Amino acid sequence: MNRLFSVILLIILAFPLMAQEISIIPKPAEMAVQNGQFKLDKNCTLKFDENNKDAARIAAFFNDYLDNLYGFKLSNNASENAVSLKIISSLDMGQEAYLLKVNKDGVVITASNPAGLFYGLQSLKQLLPVEAENGSLTIPCIDIKDKPRFAWRGNMLDVGRHYFPVSFIKKYIDILAMYKINTFHWHLTEDQGWRIEIKKYPLLTEISHWRDETLLGHFRSGQEKDGIGYGGFYTQDQCREIVRYAAERYITVVPEIEMPGHSSAALAAYPNLGCTGGPYKVQETWGVHKDVYCAGKDETFNFLKNVLDEVLDIFPSEFIHIGGDECPKDAWEQCDACQKRITDNGLENEHELQSWFITQIDHYLSSKGRRLIGWDEILEGGLAPEATVMSWRGTKGGIEAAKQKHDVVMSPNSHMYIDYYQSKNKDDEPLAIGGFLPVEKVYSYEPVPEELNADEVKHILGVQTNLWTEYVATTKKAEYMLLPRLQAQAEVGWTPKAEKDYADFSKRLENDYLRLTKLGINYRDHRKE
Template identity: 55%
Template structure:
């Protein structure tokens, strides 16, 4: 792997460097250092170059750098403890000169490279920077541009999470990804080893975890929202032996990466319960889940056998993973079984607990105390706050920032990992040709825009924000190639969030450095996404209610050419300069051109113009959560939301009704009313109990003109109703929310979502 990286640097950088005064563009480092100053000249690496190791520097940190140099120079550099003072790369540790943990200072002159780390990690990270700075000229002279760098991380925790329960990956792939993490100074690998769909770590005390829990009978084809469900009919599974896990831990440690294992509890336990049904509330039988979601069957909190089992599992896990933290999950644990379980109810009574939420707190605290007795600490998802946080617990805030804010104010350490900013199973593009993903929309620019320290925290409470992490949930990533496409280059943005101060970050500059890294990722055989520069849009309203489409791209040298007749844009097509007016129904297409050649995938958007297009809308109830575009423009912009519901077109209402009034401006004949309703029960998106359209001339006296109660389509229900011509100015639409999700349905007992888009009038 190291040799491959070095060959990449040789091939890529050979055409990039010219000698003399170095330019700042050559100092392309990710993550961006605290301070980087261009120097004069360059340091030439040749056969006479000596690496000087001063006392305290571990040769292990140097091995990787040596391999890089050797792979493209063809020779190994001499290592000596004696300082010659000339043509030397000097490595030392000095916590006074490099004052921050993991920090370093790097100075490059024509005669000397001096690298001083605060600690071993600082030396290692300085070497990663040095590797990124190495250039090779066209005559194969190896050099480093003159510069001075002072650097240290903003956060102590910089992580990537990997779910191997849904889809697992070979040890070789994990090692490959760990190499890339190290190169970009990510220091934590959070390994999600157990869940409903499979148990992936060998536990010798419980062999059925390997023979039963590690396998599922078949796997869902397509998205979980689609009905009827289809399965591949193929048994799937496997597990990592304890030796595999130890090898990953060893490999990561050499690269200054801590591996934190996650053993999920008390929920997401279907796989474990399949092998050991006595640990569930009703004794089973259970089945390792073959599709994705949240399941009612969880570990029984009233059964001491549950805790005996988990403690013995954790004993073996602790013996493999030396990390300070053990992740115990704690998320998405339904209380359905606990409410009807005599043992759980007895536990609530015996422990004088208020309810099942406090029973969850009891569960987490009992596990926490056990781990504390083994000199370990727990870290868990937001939901470990239910019923009160246990002493010393660290919270991973994933549902949003609220959990992290609350935990920090209680003086608990927090790792920020909110799904809408750092979940790499989200789509990174709105292009319809993107491979299947969980949902959401997280382009590279959005993850880079995230600020891990919430502004509402005081400076004192902000100290408890220890870092940031990107999460890779693999329900829809069944291959190494697909996983890499979803992870890279977005993980480079996460690396910069974790290392670089907010004031020192710039998206245009970051994208320049990402482009410099593309050949490196390619030669590393990383199947990274190249679509981050593709055309995106924003739709605004003009004063005369005609939609205006603003097109943009982060590509610095590209021109946008577009058409309105549905034809493919060519270099002869109109050049985009100002927002495009959409005066009539059309298909807008646009493409990027660089040097006369088309680059990136084409953009396309269909517009259907009608009487309500661009007209003002008043909502009676505010939209909720991620389905609140912040205004009402998207309800009448001529664009219908897609079945991926990630394009900011849908308006969602959690438990509440939808009621809107469109003002057409003048009294005029209305012959058609319509809208779109999104129905996916497995996404908790329910059709309304009733949908009614009303018309009015004065905005006071409304008469119903169309009513619908049946919505048969699993997906987008397009309501288009022709009515007798009626004179009206105001159109009211009312959809009654299903309310509480019925028993037996996914998410039963919770609030139903009602999703509506585009109010159509003709």
């Protein structure tokens, strides 16, 4: 009887911790749960340096979050129970590192940099219960010491195939920020639509943003179209607003302007930039199209440099993505100007011509103090001197680039392409491009290839998921395809390898779903797999 009583007592004592499990995503590097709880309510104080604009903004974010979800804000009423936000620049911490301590008297988040303070706040928000009880929020006492594993934790959204309004782009950025994603790769130009205003070339937003109709169903199953015109673009002011909005959430926006392939939309407006002079059209179907910029004409490079000048004025990011993928060489093979370019520069073939093309853009961006990044096809024919590679066709391109001492972002379609199906039974899922990528497979990815030595590993900047939108026409579906695979990628990019555990992550997701529902964010329940 005494033994049974002891077991029951242990269960009772453990219940408070069981009732509110720690569900932070991505999982912190170091975390220790302590005894006790702190109750947060409207009578608590929010302490921060009011002369520090970053701290003040982060504090406002927290109050807005409390108000939106729980109906109260914290004030500066000098209560002993407080949430304190501290930026101490003299501390020896990384730019994105933070300390979070919860005891019975309050919460303290400390960082040496505003980004770290912001990430500490994201963890605090995930420590809060989804529902308040009698107007208060019970937070378990805990010590967290946290920093990211990788510097580049990115996500790409394609708006070329389908356009999304500014309001959704902001919501999308908010979702990325929740999971400590720090890079928003914005794919702005495509065969099916040019989405950014370029003042020097007004036809890009008169002609190139608009296609006359769109393919119905999957591109492998037929060519029936909907007969409905489709378009949209972002003004330069709207782009600047997105850049500002993201920066306030410590996210860098990296724009992508595709070249030399995926250029049908631009050529529809400026056919002189193609090898044949056209006519060209904004494409209405998906896949790879043979309309590419002419590599033999100087006016092509004048156009692209002028476009990039305006892009650089809008986007202060270190990296500028130039695509470089899926560039058919058919037109170049038949083009006298391109063949002359090959001969004049002692190039061996059209693959080396593409490398020469990318190198011209690489030199131009370098002269402006920026860095070129492109998909792994830019390796073909020789890699431009300062180029960074985004490895998407598996990991081979990333390994090759790192061995050549070039920086790499790992983004293999096998694990990071979130336009793939989320179930083996495709009939249970909305239309997708193909493939099968469940949450567990995303989570299983290891960005550092075994083939690299210690010096080469330093060139692995991080990891990125990509949401291509051929079959993602609505904001609700975009969220469905994004979540929860984004959470899995976030943990791959942030959490130490030794701390990863899929069973534990899966359990934390269940609580995260409750929060997402309350925030009005759509997602796919991974338990359906």
